Amino acid sequence: xxxxxxxxxxxxxxxxxxxxxxxxxxxxxxxxxxxxxxxxxxxxxxxxxxxxxxxxxxxxxxxxxxxxxxxxxxxxxxxxxxxxxxxxxxxxxxxxxxxxxxxxxxxxxxxxxxxxxxxxxxxxxxxxxxxxxxxxxxxxxxxxxxxxxxxxxxxxxxxxxxxxxxxxxxxxxxxxxxxxxxxxxxxxxxxxxxxxxxxxxxxxxxxxxxxxxxxxxxxxxxxxxxxxxxxxxxxxxxxxxxxxxxxxxx
Numbered sequence: 001x002x003x004x005x006x007x008x009x010x011x012x013x014x015x016x017x018x019x020x021x022x023x024x025x026x027x028x029x030x031x032x033x034x035x036x037x038x039x040x041x042x043x044x045x046x047x048x049x050x051x052x053x054x055x056x057x058x059x060x061x062x063x064x065x066x067x068x069x070x071x072x073x074x075x076x077x078x079x080x081x082x083x084x085x086x087x088x089x090x091x092x093x094x095x096x097x098x099x100x101x102x103x104x105x106x107x108x109x110x111x112x113x114x115x116x117x118x119x120x121x122x123x124x125x126x127x128x129x130x131x132x133x134x135x136x137x138x139x140x141x142x143x144x145x146x147x148x149x150x151x152x153x154x155x156x157x158x159x160x161x162x163x164x165x166x167x168x169x170x171x172x173x174x175x176x177x178x179x180x181x182x183x184x185x186x187x188x189x190x191x192x193x194x195x196x197x198x199x200x201x202x203x204x205x206x207x208x209x210x211x212x213x214x215x216x217x218x219x220x221x222x223x224x225x226x227x228x229x230x231x232x233x234x235x236x237x238x239x240x241x242x243x244x245x246x247x248x249x250x
Contacts, residue, residue, distance in 0.1 A: 004029050007187045012244040013195035014188045015174065015181075026185045043072075050095040052126065056082040056141075066090060077166050078218055080104075081142045089133040096139065097126040103164050104143040111140040147207040147221075151249070158246040159200070161211065161233060163219055168233040169243040170198070198231055200247040 004019045006026055019029060044061050045052040051063060056076035062069050067090045074082035084096075100108055102124035110117050110127050121127050121141075129139065145164030152158040161168045172195060181189055200223065211233065214220040221233040236245055 006185050009188045009190070010245050011188065011190045012197040012246065013172065013190050013193075013242050014244070015177065015242045016240065017182065017184055017186075017188055020183055024183050024185065049093075050097050050128075052097045052099070053082075053084065053141075054099050056143075060087075066094065068094065077145075077164060080145045080164060081140060084139045084141075086133050086135055086137040086139075088135055089137075091132065093130055093132050095128055095130040096133075097128050098139070098141050099126055100124065100141075101143060101165065103145070103148065103162070105146050107142075107144045109142050111142070113138055114140075147211055149207065152246055157249050159249045160246050161200075161207070163221070163235075166219060167236045167245060168219075168221065169236040169239045169245050170200075170247065171232040171234055171239060172242040172244070174241050195242060197244055197248065199249070200231075201249050 001018075003021070004026065006017045006019065008016065019026060040057070040059065043053075043055045043057050043059055044063075045054060046063055046066075049066075051061075051066075051068060051070075053072070056072070056074050058072060058074055060069070060071045067088060069087040069089075071085045071087055072082055073085070076082055098110060098121075100121040100123055104121075104123055106120075106123070108121045108123070110119065110121060110129070112129065117127075117129070119127060127141075143164070145166075147161065147163055149159045149161050152160070175193070175195075177193055181193060210224055211221045212224055214222055214232070217234075219235050219238075223231045223233070236243065
């Protein structure tokens, strides 16, 4: 809708408080609008003879000082890969450095002009490709995603689940919430509308055994065999019901 979200709570059972067209107006409706212009500032870095690809964002780069232009095409994180096409390049060698995220698997690979390179990408590092590039050269980085969980820093009994870099949130019905609760300019008043949260304890099992994909729904999962209950997990950014990012582990 383009309406502002005031506060993103991580309290279990929270919801996203959003503005309206004519009945709410908060200071942040007009503050820090310039922040969105900064989203591109870390997609690429460069030094004297290297270009670093840090983030996987559909974009075009013009490195004027070296005469390098390239195009990045991706639907990340909807697809676990990105493709780069060299549009212009100097005749001398330079290095393309591709970030290999720590969250990917050992099956990650890099292809140049459709052929896998003879280098095994190492998670949490960069793959360095030094060569005399030509306009039209294509590089593809495949980054298979996997399920992981992380505990809250100061409370190891609480854990969050991720698919690749995407935080998955448990989904719960919105129910009957008043206008004030839905659109206030403070944090969601969860205590005024309590909601019981399930316990998700892995008990040492591999996550893939009890968190399984929902067919036909991208990055959406359901839990199986957890106390006879079944819950839904989907990306936090796509959560528009009540949600929880952290679950009790015991």
